Amino acid sequence: MQERAERELKEKSVTVRRGQGERSMAALIRGSRNLLPRWNKHVAPTFGPSRSMASKTPVGFIGLGNMGRPMAKNLLRNGYPVIATDVFPESRKELQDLGAQVFDTPADVAEKADRILTMLPSSPNVIEVYTGANGILKKVKKGTLLIDSSTIDPAVSREMAVAAEKMGAVFMDAPVSGGVGAASLAKLTFMVGGPKEEYQAAQELLTCMGANVVYCGAVGTGQAAKICNNMLLAIGMIGTAETMNLGIRLGLDPKLLAQILNMSSGRCWSSDSYNPVPGVMEGVPSGNNYQGGFGTTLMAKDLGLAQSTATNTKTPVPLGSLAHQIYRVMCARGYANKDFSSVFQFLREEEGQ
Template identity: 35%
Template sequence: MSVYAWIGLGNMGGPMSANLVAAGHEVRGVDLNEQARAAAAGAGVHLADSVAQALAGADAVITMLPKGQHVRAVYEGPEGIWAHATESMMLLDCSTVDIETSRYIHEQSAARGLKFVDAPVSGGISGAAAGSLAIMLGGAPELMERAGELVAPMSARAIVAGGPSMGIAAKICNNMMLFIDLMASAEGSQLAEKLGLDPQVFWEIVSVSSGRSWAQQTWYPVPGIVDTAAANNNFEATFRVDLARKDVGLALDAGTMSGICLPAAQLVSKHFDELISEGLEDKDCSLIVKNLVPGGQV
């Protein structure tokens, strides 16, 4: 049994930490949100009132927070992780953050003699609940075996992406491809329908043809075709527009930093921005299909 300190018990952190409890580990959770705390307590997480309390004697510290700024805030300062971590603990950040934040946390942790691994995840809320996430590990080679053991109860596969920040680099590139694929499915679905194809027949053709993708299989933005699609449920979010926009923005920032042109990602971000300007940031990202149709009807 290991002792985990867990910071960020939201949509992802809640079920992920619950899987650690179910696997027989002790989890001490911290969150600012009362609802998130109560749900975690219900799943067997021991609530802590401070980072210091959660970290005392822990084997691992996991952060699962919205953005880079939240991760920095939780690491820095007299109440933060760096002030209370010890050399025996492994620090893992599972959040999707910008490359610069990830590099900063790696550098600052190493300068303090602390073991840090970036460990972003893919698989969404359903993968978090099922314990079937893909987890991408970035850090010093000698830390990878232990990091893999620590995340195993939450994942179907933990893959070593490479050295420091290579996990987050893989995650950012993967999600950029996902949202470009989603845009392709949105455009294909609408054009096919206007050309007179039956939506179900077209989806089945694509499923065995070269237009197939994870987005087309899982998030197809036409009601009544794919069970897991938010289109069946008035585009209630399984992956929110604003979080999708954040992820594409991380890719665009990384592209600027690296001198790479990303025209398709730019186009996708523009469509997410349109939805956000219409007040639809809480809806599902597959609503990207909306403004392809004159009048915005889907």
């Protein structure tokens, strides 16, 4: 009995070693990035060098704005050495103080890292960062994995994928949903488009920054999912602002009205998690004069992308079109840098005119 048990244990050990060897060889063929250990969500958040950092290769990060900065911080928290850059020196300095290496240009980052994430405001910014005079593709290494988490035109994502492929690199689009709060807490949702065989390598990094990572299909499908989501978000926020304003005008206490909505069929994310009325919720932009969060100008940009795509595909989106017009007017009326939930304040001010 004992001899049989020892023989079975020995056979299992050989099988495991053989399986590990096969997986390691396959990973080497795909690139060293797939050999890295997966992130453990239960590791306590810490910054600076750690024992585990030595086993993880550097990750480049370009774009350290309201969203990119906390995302890069979460990579640091999970032991990844970060090589970063941003057009604003103060943003670079903050990451440098937390242990990141900082450089002046995207090309410099590409020279140092074979996995790079970008988080940029718009399509022109993405085109410049990837293909400009000091862009990533000027010094990108063959086999580099490029992940763009900006929200841009799906057609631009496909163009960047073609350009990257010519340089021997792989481009994937992975726009996010969740806002600054979710970025800080590593609870973003990533919508990923690109080669399916590279999805696991992308997922490894994205799970350091998000709670949900969803594969959508070919390059550009992540962007398609994101602009659909943001169109609905804008429509929902406008509807919530109008509803709350009407209730207040009818004499209802806004907190009571929000409570009723959130236990009824009108409940939505804009009412229960991001209420646009000052004083109804804590920790949201409406409670801080609409500072921080997701800017009105960015919402107008995303709605423009949805409108353009709808036009190209001959898809009727009447409410999406109206939402786009409202946010464009808001930008012209001084709301560009306020959070998009400031549509409530905009409606109130329109009443007085």
